[in-house]
Amino acid sequence: METLKLTTPSDREIAMTRVFDAPRQLVFDAHTKPDLVRQWLLGPPGWSMPVCEIDLRVGGKYRYVWRHDRDGTEMGMGGVYREIVPPERIVNTEKFDEAWYPGEAVDTLVLAERGGRTTLTLTVRYESRDARDAVLKSGMESGVAASYDRLAELLASTPARGRA
Amino acid sequence: MHINRLNATFAALAHPTRRAILARLASGEASVTELAEPFAMSQPAISKHLKVLERAGLISRGRDAQRRPRRLEPKPLGEATKWLERYRRLWEGNYQRLDALLEQLKAKEKEWKP
Numbered sequence: 654m655e656t657l658k659l660t661t662p663s664d665r666e667i668a669m670t671r672v673f674d675a676p677r678q679l680v681f682d683a684h685t686k687p688d689l690v691r692q693w694l695l696g697p698p699g700w701s702m703p704v705c706e707i708d709l710r711v712g713g714k715y716r717y718v719w720r721h722d723r724d725g726t727e728m729g730m731g732g733v734y735r736e737i738v739p740p741e742r743i744v745n746t747e748k749f750d751e752a753w754y755p756g757e758a759v760d761t762l763v764l765a766e767r768g769g770r771t772t773l774t775l776t777v778r779y780e781s782r783d784a785r786d787a788v789l790k791s792g793m794e795s796g797v798a799a800s801y802d803r804l805a806e807l808l809a810s811t812p813a814r815g816r817a
Numbered sequence: 818m819h820i821n822r823l824n825a826t827f828a829a830l831a832h833p834t835r836r837a838i839l840a841r842l843a844s845g846e847a848s849v850t851e852l853a854e855p856f857a858m859s860q861p862a863i864s865k866h867l868k869v870l871e872r873a874g875l876i877s878r879g880r881d882a883q884r885r886p887r888r889l890e891p892k893p894l895g896e897a898t899k900w901l902e903r904y905r906r907l908w909e910g911n912y913q914r915l916d917a918l919l920e921q922l923k924a925k926e927k928e929w930k931p
Binding site for chain 2: 656657669671673674675679680682683689692693694695696697698
């Protein structure tokens with residue numbers, strides 16, 4: 654199985670890399686067609702995506718709302734497309750309705766195809782180091798994963814892990 | 818796990834020297850002098866890092882009054898790892914669903930382009 658790699662390329666950024674066994678046009682479609690996006694971008698079990706609106710043009714908006722199936726809790730986010738180069742690159746802003754970090758973040762999605770396989774790199778750039786660290790510290794979203802990298806690095810050289 | 822304690826754990830882990838100290842303590846307790854040895858650092862500088870680790874509950878002091886050896890407290894680290902693993906799984910869950918969707922899309926394309 655392919656594994657998700659998480660890094661912190663600069664003090665304002667968090668990056669995720671993952672390989673998919675499909676041509677990049679399909680991966681691009683899965684990120685830009687609402688009926689496809691709502692099938693996989695769901696988070697933990699028990700959540701669905703009742704709202705998924707995408708106006709795929711520069712300056713166009715997108716809006717996602719997730720709902721917890723049992724208790725009805727909703728979580729929304731959205732932003733504006735800044736760059737669209739099908740099927741290889743999308744730049745958009747992102748802001749959660751109840752953001753726990755200051756300002757907007759900018760997401761850059763890059764899809765590179767090789768031999769029918771696609772390497773996805775998603776880089777999230779926060780407004781400031783403080784904003785990124787708020788994400789890291791809150792442990793929400795992808796930010797946590799960057800901390801996980803640090804932990805993994807530490808634990809790899811830590812024989813005591815079995816005791817934890 | 819309480820969020821403040823998690824914050825303290827992440828803040829403590831954010832420094833390479835502190836990660837190295839934890840890795841060293843993973844192979845057994847050590848005094849401040851012993852911990853300072855591998856680093857080009859004064860004892861007061863090391864002590865500062867030890868204080869951060871201690872406040873985060875990642876290390877504690879042994880009984881020996883003379884050496885005051887520090888030792889690893891694996892519990893908070895283990896809790897933080899478990900907690901982070903949940904988030905990694907969240908994204909991995911998304912991408913595994915995307916894998917399945919892409920398989921369907923590939924199959925559909927084949928139907929259209931035999």
